[in-house]
Amino acid sequence: MEGLYAVSNDIGIASRGSSTTLIDDTRHWQDNILRGALLRIEKKQQVYERIILSNTYNTITFSPLPTGVEVERGDRWSISIVVRGTPLEKVNLQNTAVSADTDILPTSLEPLAGPSLLRIMLAMSYAGVFSATITKEEDTQVLHFYEGSNLQADSLYIFDMLVHPGDSVNFRYSVDSTLRILRVQEIMVASQ
Numbered sequence: 001m002e003g004l005y006a007v008s009n010d011i012g013i014a015s016r017g018s019s020t021t022l023i024d025d026t027r028h029w030q031d032n033i034l035r036g037a038l039l040r041i042e043k044k045q046q047v048y049e050r051i052i053l054s055n056t057y058n059t060i061t062f063s064p065l066p067t068g069v070e071v072e073r074g075d076r077w078s079i080s081i082v083v084r085g086t087p088l089e090k091v092n093l094q095n096t097a098v099s100a101d102t103d104i105l106p107t108s109l110e111p112l113a114g115p116s117l118l119r120i121m122l123a124m125s126y127a128g129v130f131s132a133t134i135t136k137e138e139d140t141q142v143l144h145f146y147e148g149s150n151l152q153a154d155s156l157y158i159f160d161m162l163v164h165p166g167d168s169v170n171f172r173y174s175v176d177s178t179l180r181i182l183r184v185q186e187i188m189v190a191s192q
Contacts, residue, residue: 010079014041015058017071022060024077029055034079036165038112042076043069051112051165052079063110063166087119087185088112096179098124101172103133108168109184117187118169120145120159123180127153128173132161135168142172154180 015025022041034055039062041048048069050062060079065071090109098104109118122130127150134141145159163169163186171182 014071014075019065019070022071027058037079037081040078053166087187091184093182098173098177098179100176103170105170108170111163115164118161119185121183123156125178128175131172133170136166
């Protein structure tokens with residue numbers, strides 16, 4: 001993939017785990033040294049990728065796997081610290097109806113690696129307030145862009161916001177409107 005570089009790699013086989021943890025009894029990592037790295041878990045023919053939220057000497061904690069999926073003894077894993085030289089497209093929407101004060105995206109965004117920057121380009125058909133909903137550990141904050149002032153109709157705005165591992169982000173608009181354009185890119189902080 002163009003612009004994606006693995007800075008370091010570590011591989012192994014799980015001793016056991018759960019839907020949010022992987023334990024490898026052969027490891028002796030420094031606490032939280034892997035935070036923000038990309039964990040890849042191979043289960044039979046399926047591959048799952050998650051950002052590491054924290055780690056102890058032998059345990060990695062990450063965002064949940066799909067319902068019913070758990071790390072088991074013998075599952076292969078790899079860890080990559082990733083640096084991206086080009087932005088990663090997260091959202092590319094046009095001419096979409098938006099209801100007032102409801103999440104615009106059907107699924108909230110999570111950063112691939114963190115900390116990173118979300119660059120947001122937006123234009124709406126009616127004047128209103130644009131907000132981000134940021135959830136971390138079941139605590140949700142609704143925060144306004146542009147000092148909570150109305151954005152002008154049919155005008156283009158660009159915003160940047162920092163995100164960290166474990167963040168979940170969505171967007172809202174204060175009035176019923178047509179989303180003229182919404183593009184969101186993730187930019188790794190090291191490559192800004």
